[in-house]
Amino acid sequence: MQNDLLLKAAKGEETSRVPVWIMRQAGRILPGYRKVRASVKDFTQLVKTPELACEVTLEPVHVLGVDAAIIFSDILVIPEAMGLPYQMIESKGPHFEKTIKTVKDIEALRVGSTENWDYVVNALKLTKKELNGKVPLLGFAGSPWTIFAYMTEGSGSKTFSVAKRMIFSEPKLAHSLLEKITETTIRYLKDQVNAGADLVQIFDSWGGILGHDTYWEFSLQYMARIADELSKVAPVTVFPKGAYFASEQLAKVNCRVIGLDWAVNPTEARKIFKDKTLQGNMDPCMLYADTKSIKKATETMLDAFGGRNYIANLGHGVYPDTPVDHVKCFVDTVKEYTPR
Numbered sequence: 001m002q003n004d005l006l007l008k009a010a011k012g013e014e015t016s017r018v019p020v021w022i023m024r025q026a027g028r029i030l031p032g033y034r035k036v037r038a039s040v041k042d043f044t045q046l047v048k049t050p051e052l053a054c055e056v057t058l059e060p061v062h063v064l065g066v067d068a069a070i071i072f073s074d075i076l077v078i079p080e081a082m083g084l085p086y087q088m089i090e091s092k093g094p095h096f097e098k099t100i101k102t103v104k105d106i107e108a109l110r111v112g113s114t115e116n117w118d119y120v121v122n123a124l125k126l127t128k129k130e131l132n133g134k135v136p137l138l139g140f141a142g143s144p145w146t147i148f149a150y151m152t153e154g155s156g157s158k159t160f161s162v163a164k165r166m167i168f169s170e171p172k173l174a175h176s177l178l179e180k181i182t183e184t185t186i187r188y189l190k191d192q193v194n195a196g197a198d199l200v201q202i203f204d205s206w207g208g209i210l211g212h213d214t215y216w217e218f219s220l221q222y223m224a225r226i227a228d229e230l231s232k233v234a235p236v237t238v239f240p241k242g243a244y245f246a247s248e249q250l251a252k253v254n255c256r257v258i259g260l261d262w263a264v265n266p267t268e269a270r271k272i273f274k275d276k277t278l279q280g281n282m283d284p285c286m287l288y289a290d291t292k293s294i295k296k297a298t299e300t301m302l303d304a305f306g307g308r309n310y311i312a313n314l315g316h317g318v319y320p321d322t323p324v325d326h327v328k329c330f331v332d333t334v335k336e337y338t339p340r
């Protein structure tokens with residue numbers, strides 16, 4: 001591998017500089033993505049066409065100069081693989097025609113296997129070949145809880161009260177669905193590693209809507225199980241968005257990297273996650289500021305994390321209307337940085 005900075009940092013090894021990539025880097029901020037997106041019927045067609053998924057995965061590596069490629073796909077591949085298809089509605093987000101409400105609904109779902117996500121496997125294989133060792137290739141999946149939230153709600157939500165109603169009123173039912181998602185996700189991520197993913201990230205995007213007394217039971221124990229299985233074959237990153245109330249439990253999970261959102265103080269995080277690599281955590285909205293301010297904020301972030309055991313990133317996905325040169329300013333500032 002020509003540039004293995006990110007993998008070295010993930011493993012806790014020393015690197016010549018801090019590696020950087022951006023969550024949602026392969027998306028609407030880039031002109032090439034928008035062009036490809038306009039040429040297909042819908043979002044799922046793009047996800048399911050390996051040549052196009054590969055093309056948009058590579059674009060940020062070439063245009064932004066990031067230190068990793070993340071396979072272009074979506075966390076909602078899993079519900080679909082289990083038998084619950086979704087549509088991506090323009091400027092609204094995901095929509096599931098049918099949602100999961102009963103034992104019968106859960107029984108009707110399958111534990112997904114390779115044939116249900118062969119298009120992701122093929123996209124990874126093709127991208128791995130095209131990258132030719134330039135930078136590492138990242139795989140990913142949603143956390144069981146975050147996937148559960150979409151399968152029960154049918155879309156995004158402000159409160160996720162439908163999902164939360166099930167955990168409080170029918171916990172056994174909730175656990176049986178979480179079990180099925182977890183088993184599917186372990187198979188899915190193992191297939192991603194076999195197809196060329198060098199590291200896998202678990203996105204717990206909706207972890208923060210749970211509480212200190214429910215996070216372990218309904219989210220973290222399932223991510224911990226995935227991390228135990230996957231750590232045997234690749235480094236694992238857990239991104240528990242909004243769930244730092246569970247930091248002490250998170251620190252015990254068998255993963256190499258913890259993703260931090262912008263609410264977290266880097267110095268505090270270092271104290272809790274002593275033996276882990278940290279990733280994050282600039283507020284994506286900071287990239288709306290002028291480039292001079294972005295440079296300054298990026299350097300402050302780098303100073304706070306220090307040069308080791310660290311992967312620079314935003315604290316959540318980049319917003320689609322962020323100017324590309326502002327994103328580039330963030331990336332370049334990290335690459336030019338020398339620890340003070």
Ligand code: CP3
Nearest residue numbers: 023024025026027043070072073074075093094203205317
């Ligand atoms: O560059 C990358 O990071 C890889 C691509 C990627 C996408 N989705 C592409 C995408 C990744 C890693 C995801 C993960 C994902 N998908 C998450 C977890 C990360 C997070 O942001 O918390 C979640 C919650 C989803 C579900 C999802 N997909 C939503 C809520 C939406 C609609 C909102 C939006 O951003 O438009 C999507 C759609 C989606 N996934 C787009 C892209 C590029 C935009 C759709 C389009 O181009 O029409």
